[in-house]
Amino acid sequence: MQHILILGAGRSAxxxxxxxxxxxxxxxxxxxxxxxxxxxxxxxxxxxxxxxxIFFDLADDDLLQRSVQDADLVxxxxxxxxxxxxxxxxxxxxxxxxxxxxxxxxxxLMDEAAREKDLLFLAEMGADPGLDxxxxxQHIDEIKSKGGDLMSFKSYAGAxxxxxxxxxxxxxxxxxxxxxVVLAGQGGAARYIRDQQFRxxxxxxxxxxxxxxxxxxxxxxxxxxxxxxxxxYCERYGLADVPTLIRGTLRVPGYCEAxxxxxxxxxxxxxxxxxxxxxxxxxxxxxxxxxxxxPENVEELLASFIGExxxxxxxxxxxxxxxxxxxxxxRENATPAEILLDLLMEKWKFADSDTDTLIMVHEFxxxxxxxxxxxxxxxxxxGLDHQHTAISRTVGLPAGIxxxxxxxxxxxxxxxxxxxxxxxxxxILEELxxxxxDFEESEEIYEGTP
Amino acid sequence: MQHILILGAGRSAxxxxxxxxxxxxxxxxxxxxxxxxxxxxxxxxxxxxxxxxIFFDLADDDLLQRSVQDADLVxxxxxxxxxxxxxxxxxxxxxxxxxxxxxxxxxxLMDEAAREKDLLFLAEMGADPGLDxxxxxQHIDEIKSKGGDLMSFKSYAGAxxxxxxxxxxxxxxxxxxxxxVVLAGQGGAARYIRDQQFRxxxxxxxxxxxxxxxxxxxxxxxxxxxxxxxxxYCERYGLADVPTLIRGTLRVPGYCEAxxxxxxxxxxxxxxxxxxxxxxxxxxxxxxxxxxxxPENVEELLASFIGExxxxxxxxxxxxxxxxxxxxxxRENATPAEILLDLLMEKWKFADSDTDTLIMVHEFxxxxxxxxxxxxxxxxxxGLDHQHTAISRTVGLPAGIxxxxxxxxxxxxxxxxxxxxxxxxxxILEELxxxxxDFEESEEIYEGTP
Numbered sequence: 001m002q003h004i005l006i007l008g009a010g011r012s013a014x015x016x017x018x019x020x021x022x023x024x025x026x027x028x029x030x031x032x033x034x035x036x037x038x039x040x041x042x043x044x045x046x047x048x049x050x051x052x053x054i055f056f057d058l059a060d061d062d063l064l065q066r067s068v069q070d071a072d073l074v075x076x077x078x079x080x081x082x083x084x085x086x087x088x089x090x091x092x093x094x095x096x097x098x099x100x101x102x103x104x105x106x107x108x109l110m111d112e113a114a115r116e117k118d119l120l121f122l123a124e125m126g127a128d129p130g131l132d133x134x135x136x137x138q139h140i141d142e143i144k145s146k147g148g149d150l151m152s153f154k155s156y157a158g159a160x161x162x163x164x165x166x167x168x169x170x171x172x173x174x175x176x177x178x179x180x181v182v183l184a185g186q187g188g189a190a191r192y193i194r195d196q197q198f199r200x201x202x203x204x205x206x207x208x209x210x211x212x213x214x215x216x217x218x219x220x221x222x223x224x225x226x227x228x229x230x231x232x233y234c235e236r237y238g239l240a241d242v243p244t245l246i247r248g249t250l251r252v253p254g255y256c257e258a259x260x261x262x263x264x265x266x267x268x269x270x271x272x273x274x275x276x277x278x279x280x281x282x283x284x285x286x287x288x289x290x291x292x293x294x295p296e297n298v299e300e301l302l303a304s305f306i307g308e309x310x311x312x313x314x315x316x317x318x319x320x321x322x323x324x325x326x327x328x329x330x331r332e333n334a335t336p337a338e339i340l341l342d343l344l345m346e347k348w349k350f351a352d353s354d355t356d357t358l359i360m361v362h363e364f365x366x367x368x369x370x371x372x373x374x375x376x377x378x379x380x381x382x383g384l385d386h387q388h389t390a391i392s393r394t395v396g397l398p399a400g401i402x403x404x405x406x407x408x409x410x411x412x413x414x415x416x417x418x419x420x421x422x423x424x425x426x427x428i429l430e431e432l433x434x435x436x437x438d439f440e441e442s443e444e445i446y447e448g449t450p
Numbered sequence: 451m452q453h454i455l456i457l458g459a460g461r462s463a464x465x466x467x468x469x470x471x472x473x474x475x476x477x478x479x480x481x482x483x484x485x486x487x488x489x490x491x492x493x494x495x496x497x498x499x500x501x502x503x504i505f506f507d508l509a510d511d512d513l514l515q516r517s518v519q520d521a522d523l524v525x526x527x528x529x530x531x532x533x534x535x536x537x538x539x540x541x542x543x544x545x546x547x548x549x550x551x552x553x554x555x556x557x558x559l560m561d562e563a564a565r566e567k568d569l570l571f572l573a574e575m576g577a578d579p580g581l582d583x584x585x586x587x588q589h590i591d592e593i594k595s596k597g598g599d600l601m602s603f604k605s606y607a608g609a610x611x612x613x614x615x616x617x618x619x620x621x622x623x624x625x626x627x628x629x630x631v632v633l634a635g636q637g638g639a640a641r642y643i644r645d646q647q648f649r650x651x652x653x654x655x656x657x658x659x660x661x662x663x664x665x666x667x668x669x670x671x672x673x674x675x676x677x678x679x680x681x682x683y684c685e686r687y688g689l690a691d692v693p694t695l696i697r698g699t700l701r702v703p704g705y706c707e708a709x710x711x712x713x714x715x716x717x718x719x720x721x722x723x724x725x726x727x728x729x730x731x732x733x734x735x736x737x738x739x740x741x742x743x744x745p746e747n748v749e750e751l752l753a754s755f756i757g758e759x760x761x762x763x764x765x766x767x768x769x770x771x772x773x774x775x776x777x778x779x780x781r782e783n784a785t786p787a788e789i790l791l792d793l794l795m796e797k798w799k800f801a802d803s804d805t806d807t808l809i810m811v812h813e814f815x816x817x818x819x820x821x822x823x824x825x826x827x828x829x830x831x832x833g834l835d836h837q838h839t840a841i842s843r844t845v846g847l848p849a850g851i852x853x854x855x856x857x858x859x860x861x862x863x864x865x866x867x868x869x870x871x872x873x874x875x876x877x878i879l880e881e882l883x884x885x886x887x888d889f890e891e892s893e894e895i896y897e898g899t900p
Binding site for chain 1: 637638639641644645647648649650651652653654655679681714715716719721722724725737738739742786
């Protein structure tokens with residue numbers, strides 16, 4: 001009998017828990033799901049014969065130690081900053097660990113200690129980070145092993161509302177953390193390498209430089225802006241000398257141009273609070289970011305500030321947000337980002353009847369035996385419903401399969417890892433096909449400059 | 451006999467210590483100057499009969515308590531974050547305190563406790579903050595008391611190299627904290643009120659909107675960009691309903707336009723580090739912030755990016771910095787701001803033979819008996835030499851006079867204060883005239899819109 005402890009029963013754990021519950025029937029597993037919200041854990045477990053829900057509070061160290069002590073594998077779906085406390089308990093009780101979150105510096109430092117105890121701490125096992133590593137590394141390893149020379153690697157991902165549910169001019173709805181979308185790109189320049197030249201793009205220019213990306217399914221083409229810091233991926237993916245490496249975030253065409261207006265105005269800022277914000281309308285507030293001179297009407301002033309006509313697509317998108325309107329601001333002492341978010345939560349609401357789609361596109365350009373090739377590997381995965389969203393499935397299923405492989409002793413790696421090694425990514429990518437999570441692959445001779 | 455404890459003997463304390471040493475001869479004072487660098491404290495004290503230097507380390511709580519216990523007044527010229535520890539000791543030993551730094555939230559919270567112990571904690575007693583409050587409030591109180599109605603208050607300050615020592619196209623040298631100049635305006639929008647409209651200006655637009663300000667002396671006219679958050683001054687100066695209140699930082703004309711290029715590029719960012727920065731030249735590094743397409747030559751690429759000709763004044767200023775040159779970057783793993791600072795430290799070096807000048811200009815527009823007036827109050831104070839700089843004098847002398855008034859029992863206020871009350875600012879402004887720190891005043895009937 002093996003024991004699995006799952007900490008955190010929130011949205012992102014839904015399909016992970018489901019997968020392990022399903023698998024537990026054919027394995028000799030016992031699953032404990034712990035959450036601070038016991039009802040949530042109970043709901044996820046239901047009346048499953050091999051599982052039980054418990055109240056879990058990370059601040060209760062006794063409870064943590066007792067829970068981890070009994071487990072053969074701990075999966076942490078707690079907020080990311082909590083993983084290190086869980087990891088320390090796993091070290092103390094010689095228990096393997098898995099998480100879908102970014103590897104933290106603290107976790108990295110546990111590598112040697114984990115090896116010494118013959119343990120595997122596997123991080124970044126979700127969608128992005130996770131599935132992006134797996135699907136990219138499969139091709140990178142294959143191209144390298146046959147002797148190809150990678151000239152360019154571009155990797156794009158986006159969590160979008162399904163095209164059939166698009167009904168606003170932004171083509172966007174909040175399928176995931178709304179505030180993260182408002183703050184996207186803040187805090188340090190975007191960084192990548194293109195044609196052997198490092199590129200640093202400050203936040204106020206981030207949304208002005210976009211790539212056009214062909215994607216599978218009804219989207220056709222999407223736009224991508226640079227996703228934070230791509231440079232560490234040169235090392236992570238073993239591509240120290242690759243001339244081009246860019247990771248991008250996908251949006252429906254037109255989104256970036258319109259979002260850039262909000263960036264230029266300064267209304268995505270979350271670092272200061274506006275006293276008496278609730279005593280203003282959105283239009284009064286927006287005027288504070290616009291030139292003193294110009295039309296009386298705020299919408300006309302905005303259009304003149306950005307040099308667009310009132311009936312331009314970008315103004316249509318901004319008008320849709322009612323950001324120039326007489327609507328009262330509801331929050332007191334709020335930051336600009338919070339004031340903006342309140343409108344967006346309504347305008348970009350992911351309705352119960354909507355489904356989401358996760359898009360992932362890798363573009364490889366490589367030379368092989370004197371010929372240049374362009375290979376594309378793409379996924380467009382639609383959510384099943386509001387519980388089993390594309391995000392929950394693409395986070396939970398790779399992590400779930402990873403957990404199963406660990407319990408079955410099929411992964412020999414020890415220490416702290418992310419899924420960039422074949423013994424991890426290969427069986428996971430294979431099994432994901434059963435869940436309709438399979439990448440479309442295509443390759444052609446490439447005539448352009450790499 | 452009264453005892454004065456001065457903590458911190460750095461640059462900004464020079465003229466403060468000097469003033470109190472001079473005054474101590476005619477008062478029954480004993481002065482102790484404590485610094486972690488004992489030699490520095492000894493140098494400032496010399497062989498003065500009424501003073502001694504001690505080693506001081508804030509981490510040594512016994513030493514702190516013993517030192518404060520003996521004192522009637524403690525002056526803290528330590529780094530700003532240390533004042534609260536000093537203030538707590540002052541509370542414990544019923545000792546008055548004075549500092550030239552911004553009042554901190556922690557210090558503010560000690561107001562009631564200080565009152566209960568009949569103590570005065572006087573903060574913001576330097577140049578800016580300090581002299582700016584004093585000189586502004588003298589006029590604000592006078593205009594209010596005669597029944598005038600203030601329509602606009604603009605307050606500008608700048609620490610510049612003296613015009614006679616200007617010999618670079620920026621008209622600027624580092625007379626004060628260099629990194630603060632590189633980071634100026636970062637971290638939250640600039641905020642002010644103009645014509646009853648709040649204005650929030652994000653960092654990437656800060657240097658594009660400037661006021662032109664007439665100043666005394668050889669400068670003639672300077673440019674001002676908005677200085678951080680002006681809005682709290684509405685409350686601090688008792689101007690809750692003033693239609694216009696702006697605080698600005700003064701620079702030589704042309705500086706802001708050229709500095710804005712560095713902001714637009716993104717090279718003033720201090721939030722991320724560049725691996726292997728020392729393996730690049732400045733030109734190679736700068737190219738990372740410029741468009742991929744365009745001229746081969748970095749300087750031409752920069753000119754084309756900003757839409758200026760190579761011989762334009764703005765390009766002349768940028769060329770002077772050698773930011774497009776083949777000079778190697780000397781720092782490893784440096785932030786953009788650090789890389790830039792290394793050049794600026796050389797290009798904007800405040801030479802031993804240079805003097806600095808502190809400029810302060812207040813513009814008041816007010817109505818009185820049906821007439822509108824514009825009043826200007828201006829100071830241009832030049833440093834005496836490299837020790838007794840304009841900054842050291844305008845920080846140290848207001849604080850020194852304030853300390854003397856406290857010791858003489860001439861300030862009745864108790865609790866935590868800044869110098870916005872007449873019993874503090876009036877005698878200080880009067881005595882400062884003896885040190886050639888006197889404001890030029892002018893007033894005229896104002897015909898424009900306020």
